[in-house]
Amino acid sequence: MPATKSEASHKRLLARDRRQQLEDAALSCIARGGIRAFTVDQVAAEAGVSRGLIAHHFGSIEGLLVAVYSRMFHQWREIMAHPRPDRLPIEALIDALFGDDLFGRQALTIWLTLWGEIATNPLLGAEHRAQYAGYRDSIMAALTATAKANGRQIDVDPLATGFICLVDGLGVQRCIEPALLSAEDARTACRVYLEPHLGPLAV
Amino acid sequence: MPATKSEASHKRLLARDRRQQLEDAALSCIARGGIRAFTVDQVAAEAGVSRGLIAHHFGSIEGLLVAVYSRMFHQWREIMAHPRPDRLPIEALIDALFGDDLFGRQALTIWLTLWGEIATNPLLGAEHRAQYAGYRDSIMAALTATAKANGRQIDVDPLATGFICLVDGLGVQRCIEPALLSAEDARTACRVYLEPHLGPLAV
Numbered sequence: 001m002p003a004t005k006s007e008a009s010h011k012r013l014l015a016r017d018r019r020q021q022l023e024d025a026a027l028s029c030i031a032r033g034g035i036r037a038f039t040v041d042q043v044a045a046e047a048g049v050s051r052g053l054i055a056h057h058f059g060s061i062e063g064l065l066v067a068v069y070s071r072m073f074h075q076w077r078e079i080m081a082h083p084r085p086d087r088l089p090i091e092a093l094i095d096a097l098f099g100d101d102l103f104g105r106q107a108l109t110i111w112l113t114l115w116g117e118i119a120t121n122p123l124l125g126a127e128h129r130a131q132y133a134g135y136r137d138s139i140m141a142a143l144t145a146t147a148k149a150n151g152r153q154i155d156v157d158p159l160a161t162g163f164i165c166l167v168d169g170l171g172v173q174r175c176i177e178p179a180l181l182s183a184e185d186a187r188t189a190c191r192v193y194l195e196p197h198l199g200p201l202a203v
Numbered sequence: 204m205p206a207t208k209s210e211a212s213h214k215r216l217l218a219r220d221r222r223q224q225l226e227d228a229a230l231s232c233i234a235r236g237g238i239r240a241f242t243v244d245q246v247a248a249e250a251g252v253s254r255g256l257i258a259h260h261f262g263s264i265e266g267l268l269v270a271v272y273s274r275m276f277h278q279w280r281e282i283m284a285h286p287r288p289d290r291l292p293i294e295a296l297i298d299a300l301f302g303d304d305l306f307g308r309q310a311l312t313i314w315l316t317l318w319g320e321i322a323t324n325p326l327l328g329a330e331h332r333a334q335y336a337g338y339r340d341s342i343m344a345a346l347t348a349t350a351k352a353n354g355r356q357i358d359v360d361p362l363a364t365g366f367i368c369l370v371d372g373l374g375v376q377r378c379i380e381p382a383l384l385s386a387e388d389a390r391t392a393c394r395v396y397l398e399p400h401l402g403p404l405a406v
Contacts, residue, residue, distance in 0.1 A: 169372030
């Protein structure tokens with residue numbers, strides 16, 4: 001007897017929940033112990049499920065890593081999807097980038113760990129290229145819109161490259177030695193970089 | 204019979220060579236496979252020596268990691284110790300930072316790997332703080348001297364913070380996806396950041 005529509009829908013929901021549970025467990029393992037804690041044994045134990053479920057839902061442990069990387073960009077996509085009308089686009093973006101969630105030790109440890117894996121993991125490299133293109137487009141759009149609002153002319157491509165790398169580097173410093181770089185220091189660094197090109201920013 | 208002076212000196216030389224050989228092997232392992240390839244077994248095999256020699260010369264595998272981190276700053280210290288009279292201080296520094304050695308995939312993979320370990324390794328954290336203080340002082344001195352040479356007033360502290368993070372972030376991007384960021388792109392990003400504050404730079 002074929003599954004009814006509601007049974008199939010229930011099964012899909014369960015599969016989605018299970019994937020999310022495994023992604024959560026993977027994120028906890030990586031935040032705690034870096035890539036050495038990202039093993040089938042440790043992730044399955046953290047999720048409280050059998051080892052076989054990882055391969056069942058993600059093909060392999062590498063597939064789970066790709067899913068986790070995509071998930072890390074989710075928060076970013078949410079921010080870009082809901083622009084704040086009361087701020088310049090780049091201001092809203094800086095607010096979000098250096099807020100407690102994205103600039104917290106746990107999130108930054110996960111980013112740093114995943115970056116360290118990209119060079120030696122082709123699946124993760126492909127996911128990075130896909131996500132990075134969207135991220136860069138959003139940054140370029142925010143810079144262009146801010147310049148236009150302030151009546152400035154900018155060469156957006158090199159300005160975006162530097163801004164993306166500055167944000168990454170601020171995350172590295174914050175992750176390595178939180179006491180040496182506050183969120184306010186990070187916002188100031190962005191202002192020092194951007195204001196000569198974009199005019200005054202309220203960040 | 205006590206060792207003669209020349210025997211003692213010979214023994215010290217051998218110890219130094221052996222330490223360097225083990226550091227070289229550690230660097231090769233990390234460049235090839237990240238932190239998961241940095242094990243007593245793999246480093247000893249790479250160096251072609253017995254496993255016990257690592258503990259003998261470095262106390263532990265963690266001690267070897269600290270020695271390797273200190274070694275990574277060596278090239279930097281050399282550059283700062285021999286300023287080029289034909290360039291502004293910050294120009295010479297940018298030249299070196301984005302040259303083939305320091306901006307190569309191998310060196311950047313090692314940096315990224317070591318950064319990922321600092322948060323969870325107190326010994327490495329202490330070494331980082333010691334080395335970072337000297338690195339930051341050099342950057343601040345180069346920025347201050349360049350501003351003075353160009354007759355500019357700068358607020359050196361936030362400018363240095365942003366520059367250090369920009370350089371780190373450029374290294375991350377280059378390491379993750381070399382095709383998306385050339386050494387010339389990196390120099391341009393530095394110019395976009397610094398020239399509004401320091402005046403024209405020939406980099």
